[in-house]
């Protein structure tokens with residue numbers, strides 16, 4: 068890198084230099100006075116270095132040819148502009164973009180912490196219910212009444228599983 | 236996610252979250268507000284008390300906050316993510332703070348569905364918060380490390396361990412009162428327990444360095460140190476104009492003096508209160524009219540003069556190797 072360093076956000080001369088080390092890899096952000104001020108770098112509690120590093124590493128130049136998230140309509144450039152995703156599905160849509168970044172950003176690439184068991188169990192019940200209801204209407208349509216009766220029983224079972232949860 | 240949500244969606248999410256929160260034990264009688272209902276001053280005061288983030292204070296319609304009666308829990312709704320839980324504890328209580336927030340989070344699962352992936356964990360709007368989504372942090376008062384010019388070294392060492400230090404540590408000026416926030420930077424690939432343990436052990440080692448730095452100052456530079464603390468005390472008693480930066484610096488020195496036994500032990504809690512009350516929003520709050528910065532400096536000095544009128548004079552014969560007290 069030649070001197071003088073340029074601001075990563077607006078390419079004016081940089082006067083504020085931040086360094087972060089993750090997994091022994093050094094990451095640097097260089098900012099001009101104004102950007103440092105605007106990003107709250109001078110405010111003891113108001114900024115996130117990793118967030119800055121993320122944005123600095125995203126190159127917003129170039130055309131927007133990548134995929135578009137089918138859930139929220141976000142494109143690669145939307146992400147590059149904001150450093151934020153539009154919906155949970157974006158993580159699937161932009162997998163190829165985000166995966167190499169995770170390694171630089173985090174200690175690992177796989178979650179090993181808390182799992183929201185109750186919420187996940189509820190979601191899988193919902194999913195099961197939706198599938199069963201589709202199966203049921205399909206069975207009625209094709210006059211498979213024995214199957215329909217079986218689906219109805221299962222639906223009742225799943226609904227009961229919901230009902231057993233104490234509603235607070 | 237908040238960035239892509241339309242106004243009606245944000246409002247609906249705010250309502251859902253409020254209901255879910257009100258159903259949990261610690262937030263049964265909590266205060267709640269929409270950000271747009273709050274005046275700019277109210278928002279600033281909440282920021283100065285660490286109850287909301289700057290980002291939330293500038294949020295548009297459909298954002299809100301729920302704060303427990305004792306102000307130890309605050310939940311931000313539609314900040315960067317739909318939900319941001321925060322637990323504040325005084326002193327060295329990382330594990331207890333985590334236990335409290337874990338319990339609240341588990342209670343919320345009864346009513347709220349989280350966006351979660353088995354491999355990436357909690358799916359936050361920003362990939363830097365993926366995984367546990369946990370930011371564990373501690374506020375530390377490190378005046379001796381600042382005075383002795385060792386902060387930069389500490390920051391570098393702490394960075395090596397994947398933690399980040401926030402605070403001001405330029406030469407000369409100490410406008411943030413030598414208060415630093417140390418927190419984990421990475422949230423994916425480690426469990427909450429591991430994150431908290433690592434932060435805890437780093438905090439212990441920083442405290443040890445601070446204690447050593449204090450001991451060296453007392454041993455080698457006692458006159459210089461006592462001069463600084465004595466002058467700080469004098470200025471707080473007699474000045475008529477104080478910027479918030481200067482006030483932080485002076486209060487920091489008095490707090491150090493209390494830790495070193497120059498002031499009575501119980502004076503530290505007064506100093507801790509004044510750290511908050513000397514901030515701009517709080518000064519504006521107690522005044523009836525709008526203040527410009529110069530008027531605020533005058534009010535701030537007046538408030539501190541009143542508080543320090545009854546503050547016991549330093550007794551420099553009482554020096555001891557006191558331990559630093561820290562908040563997280």
Ligand SMILES: [Zn+2]
Pocket residue numbers: 074075076077078079098099100101102103
């Ligand atoms: Zn710039």
Ligand SMILES: [Zn+2]
Pocket residue numbers: 136137138139140141152153154155156157158
């Ligand atoms: Zn999306």
